[in-house]
Every structure is written in structure tokens, then in C-alpha cells.
Amino acid sequence: MSVPRIFALLAALALPLGSVQALTWDETLDGDLSDDGNAPTLVGTLSAGSNLFSGRMGALTEGEPIDADIWNFTIAAGYYLTGINLTSYSTTSGSLGNQSFMAIIDGGTINQNDQSLHLSNALWGYGQDGFGNTYTDLLALLDAGPTFGGVGFDGPLPAGNYTFWIQEGADQINYSIDFVTTPVPEPGSLLLLGVAGLWSLRRRRR
Numbered sequence: 001m002s003v004p005r006i007f008a009l010l011a012a013l014a015l016p017l018g019s020v021q022a023l024t025w026d027e028t029l030d031g032d033l034s035d036d037g038n039a040p041t042l043v044g045t046l047s048a049g050s051n052l053f054s055g056r057m058g059a060l061t062e063g064e065p066i067d068a069d070i071w072n073f074t075i076a077a078g079y080y081l082t083g084i085n086l087t088s089y090s091t092t093s094g095s096l097g098n099q100s101f102m103a104i105i106d107g108g109t110i111n112q113n114d115q116s117l118h119l120s121n122a123l124w125g126y127g128q129d130g131f132g133n134t135y136t137d138l139l140a141l142l143d144a145g146p147t148f149g150g151v152g153f154d155g156p157l158p159a160g161n162y163t164f165w166i167q168e169g170a171d172q173i174n175y176s177i178d179f180v181t182t183p184v185p186e187p188g189s190l191l192l193l194g195v196a197g198l199w200s201l202r203r204r205r206r
Contacts, residue, residue, distance in 0.1 A: 023047050025071065027055035033069040037110040040070040040163050048079060051179040052087070058100070058168030060092060068167040072108055074160070075181060081157040083180030084139040089125065092172040099123040100168040103150075104142055110163040118150035119162075138177065156182070 025043050027033060033055055034041040043053075057069045075081050103110060103121035111117045120142040139156075146152055166175070 023051045023073075025053045025055075027069075032067075033057075033071050035066075035068040035070060037070055037112040037163070037165060040072040040109065040165075043071045043073050045074040045076050046079070046081070046179055046181045048181055048183055051181070052176060053179065054088075054176040056172060056174050057166060058092075058170070058172040060172045066167060066169055067172075068112075068165060070110060070163065070165045072161065072163045073179070075157065075162070077159045078186075079159060079181045079183055081139070081162075081179065082182045083137075083178065084142070085178040085180065086124065086136045086138055086175065087178050088174070088176040090174045099125045100166060100173060102138065102142070102164070102166045103146075104162055104164050106160055106162055108161060108163060110165050112165065115146070115148045115150055118146055118148075119153055120146040120150050122147045 023044055023046055025033070025041075033053075035057075051073075053071065055069050057067045059066045100123065101121065102124055103115070103118045105111075105117065105119045115121055122138075122141040122145045124138055124141055143153065143155070166177075
């Protein structure tokens with residue numbers, strides 16, 4: 001068997017055995033996401049790779065009830081969350097200076113009144129963050145937080161059940177957010193890949 005084919009086989013062995021169904025949620029097709037932290041929309045288990053959530057939240061005029069979007073999701077065993085990427089963001093007013101709010105917690109509900117219970121929270125938008133960067137890497141903002149008090153976390157989020165909350169209080173926002181999951185290589189598969197690499201180097205030296 002050729003070296004490239006061995007590496008392809010071992011890389012496949014590094015993936016979790018179970019298959020994970022693809023997941024997307026579009027409010028125009030799948031219905032409005034919940035605005036109740038005690039009863040978030042259950043969207044299911046994230047797929048390996050890209051999981052796109054698209055919707056509208058906020059309020060058109062001051063005093064109008066604010067439409068928050070809150071959903072609960074699961075990261076399957078053998079995977080971790082490596083990205084929460086803002087892929088589109090537009091406001092009804094046309095302004096790009098707004099800063100929306102987001103929060104995440106590990107569990108099936110999220111307390112909208114006690115931020116100290118959040119895993120993390122932060123402001124985000126499609127404007128500048130003060131350092132010349134746009135608010136597109138939402139996971140990095142949450143990782144750097146929490147901004148308003150909370151538990152905090154470091155690095156990719158491991159397998160488990162989480163609830164995510166976004167809200168805008170001064171405008172109506174159309175958004176698309178991509179949740180990216182990556183398989184965690186199994187230790188035995190990593191060892192096999194290392195052995196294959198050494199075998200490949202040995203063959204090249206002959």
C-alpha cells in the first residue's frame with residue numbers, strides 16, 4: 001500500500017465512528033427562534049463542519065418588544081466547537097455601528113437576568129472593534145470574555161449541551177452565524193499517524 005493511501009486510511013480512523021446529521025436553521029423556512037431563555041429552540045446536534053443559523057432579531061422602533069433569538073444545541077462526543085463566525089450582518093436602519101449582545105452557557109437554559117451565570121458574553125456587530133478588526137470571529141470575543149461577568153472559558157468548547165442567546169436593542173438585525181465543529185482525533189489514531197510518518201521517513205532515506 002502506498003504511503004499516501006496509508007495516511008488517508010489513518011486519517012479516516014481518526015474521525016469519530018458515529019455520523020452526525022447536517023444542521024441549519026433559517027427563520028424564514030424553519031420558524032422563529034425562541035426569545036425565552038427558559039425555553040430556547042432545540043435545534044439538535046451540530047454536524048461536523050459548518051452549521052449555519054440565519055434570522056432576524058431586535059426591534060424596529062424604540063419601545064417595541066425586542067425579539068431575541070435563543071437556541072440550544074449539542075456538540076457530539078468526539079467533536080469540539082472551533083468557530084462561531086458571523087457571515088452576514090445588516091441593519092434595517094442601514095447603520096453598521098450597532099453593537100448587539102450575545103451570551104452562551106453550558107446547559108439547556110440561559111438566565112437573561114443574571115449575567116454572572118453565563119459561560120461568557122460580549123458585544124458584537126459588523127462595525128469596528130477598536131483595533132481595526134470587524135466583529136466576525138464571535139468565538140474569539142466570547143473566549144476573551146466574559147465582558148459583563150460570568151464563568152469564562154479558554155479555547156474550543158468541548159462536547160456537551162449549550163444555549164446561545166443574541167439580542168439587539170436599538171435596531172432590527174438580519175444575521176447569519178456559522179457554528180463550526182471539528183472532530184477530535186482519537187489518541188490511538190494519532191499514534192498510528194506518528195508511526196506512519198516515521199515509516200515514511202525511513203522509506204525515503206533508503
